[in-house]
Amino acid sequence: MxxxxxxxxxxxxxxxxxxxxxxxxIVTTKDGARxxxxxxxxxxxxxxxxxSYAGTITIDTAQIETLDTDExxxxxxxxxxxxxxxTTINAARGMQVAGNTGRSNAQFDQLLAAWLPDAQPPxxxxxxxxxxxxxxxxxxxxxxxxxxxxxxxxxxxxxxLASLHDELRLYGSYERxxxxxxKNSDEAIAGASxxxxxxxxxxxxxxxxxxxDDFEDIDLRTTVAGGLTWRPINTDQRTLRLWGGVGYRYESxxxxxxxESPTLDLGLNHRMVVKDWLVMTNALTFSPQFKDFAxxxxxxxSAFEMPIGASRWTVRIGLRNDYKNQPAPGRKKLDTAYYTRxxxxx
Numbered sequence: 001m002x003x004x005x006x007x008x009x010x011x012x013x014x015x016x017x018x019x020x021x022x023x024x025x026i027v028t029t030k031d032g033a034r035x036x037x038x039x040x041x042x043x044x045x046x047x048x049x050x051x052s053y054a055g056t057i058t059i060d061t062a063q064i065e066t067l068d069t070d071e072x073x074x075x076x077x078x079x080x081x082x083x084x085x086x087t088t089i090n091a092a093r094g095m096q097v098a099g100n101t102g103r104s105n106a107q108f109d110q111l112l113a114a115w116l117p118d119a120q121p122p123x124x125x126x127x128x129x130x131x132x133x134x135x136x137x138x139x140x141x142x143x144x145x146x147x148x149x150x151x152x153x154x155x156x157x158x159x160x161l162a163s164l165h166d167e168l169r170l171y172g173s174y175e176r177x178x179x180x181x182x183k184n185s186d187e188a189i190a191g192a193s194x195x196x197x198x199x200x201x202x203x204x205x206x207x208x209x210x211x212x213d214d215f216e217d218i219d220l221r222t223t224v225a226g227g228l229t230w231r232p233i234n235t236d237q238r239t240l241r242l243w244g245g246v247g248y249r250y251e252s253x254x255x256x257x258x259x260e261s262p263t264l265d266l267g268l269n270h271r272m273v274v275k276d277w278l279v280m281t282n283a284l285t286f287s288p289q290f291k292d293f294a295x296x297x298x299x300x301x302s303a304f305e306m307p308i309g310a311s312r313w314t315v316r317i318g319l320r321n322d323y324k325n326q327p328a329p330g331r332k333k334l335d336t337a338y339y340t341r342x343x344x345x346x
Contacts, residue, residue: 030065043061093109136157157171183214189210217255285299299322300321
């Protein structure tokens with residue numbers, strides 16, 4: 001009988017130990033809630049907690065009473081010190097990090113950010129992520145057979161090298177179409193831009209672009225510009241960038257003649273994550289000539305992007321408008337293109 005009771009007690013102790021080990025990190029809130037999971041990162045604004053019952057949740061730090069992790073976090077303080085270890089935040093807003101080299105204590109308001117040791121430090125940490133190239137290539141191809149034979153293709157690509165404070169972008173595209181064996185579109189564009197931010201949201205930029213389009217009678221269009229840029233919104237979920245400056249545009253026409261003039265250079269880029277599976281993008285540029293403001297070029301591109309599962313492939317469905325207020329003789333002012341594009345990012 002005693003042996004049976006001893007086994008029961010041992011089993012109960014083991015069960016309790018197992019439950020305790022499965023709790024993971026624990027966050028208690030000021031209203032008495034007890035949340036368990038795995039802390040992904042901590043900032044002065046919030047804590048991200050990955051859970052098995054509600055996905056990753058964001059908790060306002062003002063509502064947190066205590067926090068305890070059972071695995072190490074890397075923490076960086078305002079004075080630049082960095083510690084890695086089991087992390088505790090108590091009700092008095094004191095913080096303790098227990099690592100291999102001992103225990104470190106600080107007040108929570110000294111913390112810039114804490115994160116998983118093998119994860120990318122959040123922006124709030126003040127640690128700039130390493131620069132790396134990100135590439136994308138894509139194509140939209142359409143065809144038709146029957147009463148009429150049609151085929152069109154548009155190949156696009158870009159390469160971006162970015163950090164918290166600057167961005168270099170190289171891009172290009174080529175579009176070609178035929179109807180019943182007769183070419184009805186032939187356009188090539190290549191360009192580059194560079195932006196540098198001397199404040200978190202304010203910086204300068206330069207850009208250049210060349211274009212050829214037989215069906216707009218453009219043998220060569222060259223644009224260079226530079227000025228100031230402002231990004232009032234810059235988060236993982238949403239970015240908004242505006243710019244304004246001066247430039248120079250030169251155009252030579254297939255039918256003969258050319259046009260050149262200093263220009264204004266105005267525009268915006270907007271990106272918003274609507275859902276995990278849906279991203280909206282908008283881009284506008286407006287460049288009137290100084291000598292004749294009625295002679296301007298306006299380009300608009302809006303699209304929705306949807307990732308294909310967890311792969312690097314994305315479907316982009318969009319609309320592009322190119323409006324030249326004073327086109328070459330015999331050409332229309334507006335070119336509108338609807339597209340469905342398959343993109344690969346790597």
